Amino acid sequence: MTPAELSRTVLDAVCRAVDAGELDVAPPERVTLTEPGPGGCGDFATNVALRLARPAARTPLYVADILRARLLDADGVRDVVVTGPGFLNISLRARDDLLTGLVREIRARGTEYGYGDALAGRTVVLRVPYEVRAEVVADAVARIVATQGGRAEIEHGEPVTLRPVPAPEDPAPLGPDAARWALLHPAPHDRPRITADHLVQREINPLFRVRYAHARVRALTRNAHDLGFAAEPGELNGTGTPLQTPLADHPRILRAAATRHAPDRLARHLLTVADALLPLLSEVLPVGEEKPGAAHRARLALAEAAGAVLAGGLSLLGIDAPEHL
Known part of the structure; x- marks a missing residue:
């Protein structure tokens, strides 16, 4: 359940x-x-x-x-x-039953897992200044509001209703994905860092960890296909339980991000999902002469469910979820 x-x-x-x-x-x-x-x-x-x-x-x-x-x-x-x-x-x-049911639900909903009706029929007016961070935040808020059945209208001029701390410099040299992450990951009241750290392809870079986790899931799906097996939700015997809470929390995080106009909540949540997912990935495929079994299929199903959450969340932030990285 x-x-x-x-x-x-x-x-x-x-x-x-x-x-x-x-x-x-x-x-x-x-x-x-x-x-x-x-x-x-x-x-x-x-x-x-x-x-x-x-x-x-x-x-x-x-x-x-x-x-x-x-x-x-x-x-x-x-x-x-x-x-x-x-x-x-x-x-x-049984907790395994709960996790298996959660995986089945995510796989059924795909990247739309967590969508709801908290803002059904409502129009949210976002009045923002002419400033790059405000524009990017408003765009992400509009996407997230739509997941809860609402509609956002972005306007300019006073009185401003959405005014995050402006970017200290033009983020465009970072490229579209890193620039959006740099502007969306910090809380609105925090000053964003526009530095090359967002381009580093190592685990010290939060954006890299999120995108790498998604790309690794896609690679595991391809590798499993080559080995002749596919994902199938089932018992994990405790494996993967660190993922259970962040995956189960995803609908609540989406609601909060939509109602509070806070895409930074979603960005930080994706990092939590990625960090819980990465240790599992080395256990998905058989090792050596080991034959694929029910546990491998269940771990792959869990990894794919987490990958769907990452892909859906990145899309809402306007960031590409790569198949290869």
Whole structure:
């Protein structure tokens, strides 16, 4: 079960409790999941019972007990524990099942994994000064807003609504990809560095790590084809779990980048995904006389899922995701 599926499962539990007359409240539009906090347990936690308690005219613990009973019947849920004032702590049947489901979801959505409707039907007006960084940031924001169902209009003049710290010099000599990264990766209030460091083809360069990780995934797919096997999601026995959290977080990061007009969040997230992916890549292909097995196919599927996230994210930033590097 993926985080998105679990969120829908919790929301379904709320709706069923309302339909059965156990709760008199309007179901929320979405349910937010987090990692369990201090005193919590399991794989995920949610405060939905606390959110519903006041409109339902019930205590949070009462609402939590109602939802716990519903969730224990849900497929993929192993246990639900109520902690604190009414937090629901949910344990899934197996983390490998969660990761496998996540990989399947990403592979089904491709580079559009994480797209949603947080800004559906809304028009976002971005008023920016005539300055290169502001123009590049506004362009990236417009792309990201579209992933959440919204539409951005870029205008110039006062009052300015988007004014990142200007670039200290013309970034054009870096080339289009490195220039955009140099302007988008720092937070808007930070001064961007327009230096040749962004062109270094080594791991000290964050842009290189992101693009290299994507290119390596594409190479592994080609190599696997030559060896006669293809990706197939399956059990990883713990391998690749460092990727689980950043991949599961991708929809949340896209929403935040869209609603807060902050493409730097997406840029830094892609770096997190790349850094979690790179150690896995050496374990994808068979070594020596080893024959391709289910584990190799599962690792390749995970790598390709991460590669899709990197490709989609780079595209939203207006940066090329190379097949070869």
